[in-house]
Amino acid sequence: xxxxxxxxxxxxxxxxxxxxxxxxxxxxxxxxxxxxxxxxxxxxxxxxxxxxxxxxxxxxxxxxx
Amino acid sequence: xxxxxxxxxxxxxxxxxxxxxxxxxxxxxxxxxxxxxxxxxxxxxxxxxxxxxxxxxxxxxxxxxxxxxxxxxxxxxxxxxxxxxxxxxxxxxxxxxxxxxxxxxxxxxxxxxxxxxxxxxxxxxxxxxxxxxxxxxxxxxxxxxxxxxxxxxxxxxxxxxxxxxxxxxxxxxxxxxxxxxxxxxxxxxxxxxxxxxxxxxxxxxxxxxxxxxxxxxxxxxxxxxxxxxxxxxxxxxxxxxxxxxxxxxxxxxxx
Numbered sequence: 001x002x003x004x005x006x007x008x009x010x011x012x013x014x015x016x017x018x019x020x021x022x023x024x025x026x027x028x029x030x031x032x033x034x035x036x037x038x039x040x041x042x043x044x045x046x047x048x049x050x051x052x053x054x055x056x057x058x059x060x061x062x063x064x065x
Numbered sequence: 066x067x068x069x070x071x072x073x074x075x076x077x078x079x080x081x082x083x084x085x086x087x088x089x090x091x092x093x094x095x096x097x098x099x100x101x102x103x104x105x106x107x108x109x110x111x112x113x114x115x116x117x118x119x120x121x122x123x124x125x126x127x128x129x130x131x132x133x134x135x136x137x138x139x140x141x142x143x144x145x146x147x148x149x150x151x152x153x154x155x156x157x158x159x160x161x162x163x164x165x166x167x168x169x170x171x172x173x174x175x176x177x178x179x180x181x182x183x184x185x186x187x188x189x190x191x192x193x194x195x196x197x198x199x200x201x202x203x204x205x206x207x208x209x210x211x212x213x214x215x216x217x218x219x220x221x222x223x224x225x226x227x228x229x230x231x232x233x234x235x236x237x238x239x240x241x242x243x244x245x246x247x248x249x250x251x252x253x254x255x256x257x258x259x260x261x262x263x264x265x266x267x268x269x270x271x272x273x274x275x276x277x278x279x280x281x282x283x284x285x286x287x288x289x290x291x292x293x294x295x296x297x298x299x300x301x302x303x304x305x306x307x308x309x310x311x312x313x314x315x316x317x318x319x320x
Contacts, residue, residue: 002120005131005187010219013133013292016186019167060119060193 002056009044021049066091071286073297080297082287083225092285095304096220101210102307103217104143105294106134106180108158108202115161115199118168118190125190129158129202130214132170133183136206136294138303140179143206154205156180160189161199167191168198180204183293217300218291223263225284229277230257240273 003018017038024034035046072081084092111126118125134156144154158173171185190198207215232254241249245268250256255276260269269276289297 002191003188005128011213011216011292012219012290013131013184013187015188016169016184018188019186056119056191057193060191060196063117063119063193063196 001054001059003052003054004048007042007045007048010042012040012042012045014040014045014048018049018052022054077296078293079288079290080301082289082301083284084222084287085225085284087283087285089285092222092287094308095287095301096222098304098308098311099218099220099289099300100216102208102311103295103300103303104136104138104206104208105215105217106136106141106156106204106206107212107214108132108134108204109207111200111202113198113200115197118192118196118198120190125198125200126202128189130212132187132189133293134180134204135183136217137177137179138206138295138299141206143208150205156204158202158204159200160202161197163192163197165192165194165196173202216292217295218289218297220287220289221263222285222287223266224280224282225286226260226266227279227281228257228260228266228269229279230255231275231277233275236273236275240275243272244269244276 003015005015006012007014017040021034021038024037025031031050035049040046040049066087067085069083069085070080071083073079108126108129111122111129113122113125116122116125120128140153141156142153144150148154157176160168160173162168162172164172168189168191169185170182170187170189172189173182175181192198209216237254244255245265248255248259248265248269250259260266260276266278270278289300291297291300295303
């Protein structure tokens with residue numbers, strides 16, 4: 001749905017990094033490089049980014065306003 | 066007991082301490098005091114006036130709670146049971162917006178400029194055209210034992226290793242593939258300084274005689290990785306004070 005505020009396992013705040021991650025990966029940088037540069041060292045935090053499917057834009061269309 | 070600073074990260078949020086001449090029981094007591102007893106600010110109550118974004122009120126309230134807030138421990142105190150909440154206990158955040166796209170933590174207005182989100186870019190929700198959100202949220206001081214949103218840091222420790230690297234050329238060729246690639250320097254030899262995390266230390270143990278690891282039973286590397294509400298120094302000082310107060314309590318009961 002939307003990127004979690006914190007890493008599920010260790011609790012590190014991560015949601016502010018996701019926009020940068022998306023942009024840089026879209027520009028062609030490798031995911032490993034971007035994750036390293038963003039300071040996500042542990043594999044728990046990295047897994048949150050790698051496994052995330054950003055469905056909020058699609059889901060939001062279905063909201064009755 | 067002898068405590069010294071071992072390493073500090075560039076952003077100042079992570080501190081590695083070397084604690085020598087102590088027991089696992091003591092370092093674990095310190096670790097638990099940090100996780101459970103150090104107060105920090107976090108949003109606790111949210112009143113929604115309007116929310117027609119895709120996320121439900123409850124989800125947004127939960128997301129708000131997880132935003133780390135810069136904490137001023139001197140100007141505020143924790144609410145005691147039965148006490149009326151006042152200016153000394155809480156900070157109010159408010160947000161009213163129709164802006165399309167990500168609504169971020171930095172968009173909220175705080176009643177105190179010293180208590181603000183540590184990371185202003187943290188995402189609260191996302192709004193499409195025609196959607197809006199309006200709420201008022203109250204942040205209070207709390208402790209990690211109440212909810213992990215009040216935890217100030219990630220804390221762990223491991224026995225201080227004594228690493229001996231021989232870099233024997235023959236053995237190096239034979240067993241190179243059995244070692245993690247991160248520990249080799251540019252010239253292809255093992256650099257002792259690169260074996261710096263507990264994971265790498267474990268991975269290098271018992272592979273071959275190239276790297277010998279000895280662990281000191283009474284010596285610990287103690288790592289405090291702050292989530293940003295307080296500095297590692299503030300966290301440690303506050304944890305020690307809380308631990309002291311607990312010992313006083315026990316001593317009082319024994320009289």
